[in-house]
Amino acid sequence: MTKALILDSRIAASILRLFFHDCFVNGCDASILLDDTATFTGEKNAAPNGRSVRGFEVVDTIKSLVEASCSGVVSCADILALAARDGVVLQGGQSWTVPLGRRDARTASQSAANSQLPAPSSNLSTLISVFSAKGFTAAEMTVLSGAHTIGQAGCENFRNRIYNQTNIDPAFAITRRANCPSNTGSGDRNLAPLDVQTPTRFENTYFQNLVDQRGLLNSDQVLFNDGSQDAVVQTYSQNNARFLADFAAAMVKMGNLSPAPGTVTEIRRNCRMTN
Template sequence: MANPILSSMHIAALILSFLLFFILGMSSAQLSKNFYETSCPEALSIIKLSVHSTVQTEPRMGASLLRLHFFDCFINGCDGSILLDDTANFTGEKSADPIRGSIRGYDVIDNIKAQLENSCPDVVSCADILTVVARDSVVELGGPTWKVLLGRRDSTTASLSDANMDIPGPASNLSQLISAFSKKGFSVKEMVALAGAHTIGKARCTNFRNRIYNDTNINAPFARSMQAICPPSGGDNNLASLDSSSTSFDNVYFNNLLSQKGLMHSDQELFNGGFTDSLVKTYSSNPSTFASDFANAMAKMDNLSPLTGSNGQIRKNCRKIN
């Protein structure tokens, strides 16, 4: 019998997604694929070359840059607020529990911004840089591409409380994941596709310790191998790959879930006897379907509540307001 709570949540998520579609549509209508065509024609090539150089040097950074964009968009929209350092007037998002110690790549964005300021001062926003960098990082690691609309402006503030509330944590169960993503206008299918971003990158021991010692829906040899990396206490920053091919953007993440080898509790929740099991099976056997659905979901995420027109500003330094 279907779980009535999850079923009602599914319906609510669909309704919310339908309503937010129009809001997102109005926001993205102010964005343009060719926004910098005349004001900074070299912008996209500067970003692409920087991402290529960075990921070639350290493949893991590709996942970090994608994660940086995801977190930025999940907290009050894709506005570059995650890049702001704390000030006397506010404690920013960098200090939030889901972000502190888990997010990296700020220096990569700083470097790209400096190049763009040298080429075309006061033109390219930090929010747009994050958006393009995420797409280019996925492509660099062998994943799909998608059309990125441009013209976002940067937030002049950040919210610690929203960062702590909005980011789904590694201990989230399925209903919590559905709720977190539905609040941002994503369907269950889009949520599962976006979770596939965990096909690249690594996680800290503190984010998967409880699973490898306490969960029962876990492959025993896999749990033991992770316990060798992550002891019961200490070693919080020890790293483990999110899937067994963590520097290649593919569908191995979903194959791992079928074998109960999801690294974090929230990962394995997608294949744990719930109605997302069928989506995991589909993506595990159809890499092209996953790639297409992921690209479409990312294009939608890129347009979460962007600041446009006269809202916000174009920061000269992504770490502080002008």
């Protein structure tokens, strides 16, 4: 991960997102890493993933090195969990102990990815509901959203917010419009930092931005919009140590999301395909 970050400052955020999108669909089983086959359509090209998930090559590199040392012992799911943790730490976050022993899925589900992952346009009630379905409280949902203190988003995901919403700092909206045309289809892939102040530092400026109405995505700003999570956001905006500690605890909980009982799993030798 250290070498990967030297080559690509976005990779910690990308691996963290990859881990989240894996765990929220049938548990942390590396199903998101599987390529499509003749027998199933995988998760890579689901709507929440197809044009945005990245970092597969980094996982492949780690896996090849691990396999050369101890073949068939360490799962792709465990590698992804560890890489996500290490990326956060390398960008200033707090470390946590990653429980190990995950196994890898032998199939994947595009339909589950489409239905179970929250969208950038989600409102607060939807976010609370989606995370509740996975066993998380509203406060845990809010602290996990703090992952957006690193990384970037494409124009297509925040266009409506910067042109049509009123709960946004005017100067911030004008700045973002410079790289995101108003007409659909133009500049859709143009990127903007989720945290404009410190996009490669894992700390609480994300929450400070929300207080200042500078959340980039609708799903960010709804956390601080005269709703149930305002006090949580205020707390994290003022207490970086509390945010980092609570985020680490929530990540352990997320990493414990498991496939349904009876699911057939294995330890894949290639993260892109079953053995």
